[in-house]
Amino acid sequence: MHEVGLMRNILDAAIERATQEGAHHIYTVEIRLGEAAGVAEESLEQAFEIVKKDTIAEMAHLQINHVPTVSYCPNCNIEFQPIDLLYECPECHQPYCEIRQGKELEIASLAIS
Template sequence: MHEVGMMQNILDAAVKRAKDEGAQHIRLVQMRVGEASDVMPDSLEVAFDVAKKGTIAEDAKLQLENVPVVCYCSNCSIEFHPTSKLNECPECHQAYCEVRQGNEFELAFLEVS
């Protein structure tokens, strides 16, 4: 479960940022997680519960924002939501179009006190 290591890194950064701002508690951690990021939301929540123990985020809630995949076809100059892992354009059927959104795995927001 690589989510534990990933979440530990995110939480370490969140705790550092919160402490740098003078906060004593983290109440909410909001993350943006792309559909193509290969991160399992359920595993991420379990990893968060493990990683927050003994930190200023111990009582924090995790909120995940799902980011859908959006691709761009340079032949047709259109953005689209792919229907397969080939990211095939629905107009010209070019495969492996550019992924413009959906790979995110990032800390978006902290609520602190």
């Protein structure tokens, strides 16, 4: 489960930021998760429960904000939300258009004290 490694990196960054701010506890870790990030939300939540033990985030809650996928077609010069995993342009039907949004997996905010 690669989500454990991903979550460990996220939590390490959160703890580093919290300690830089002089915090002793993290209560909420809010992340942005893109639809095209290739990460299972349930696995990420389970990984968070594993990696937060014995840290200043032990009592923390994970809040996940979903980011929709937005693709771009250079032929039509339009952005669109793809219907399936092919990211096909709805105008010219070119497959595999550029993904401009939706691959995010990042910390949005922390609740600390």
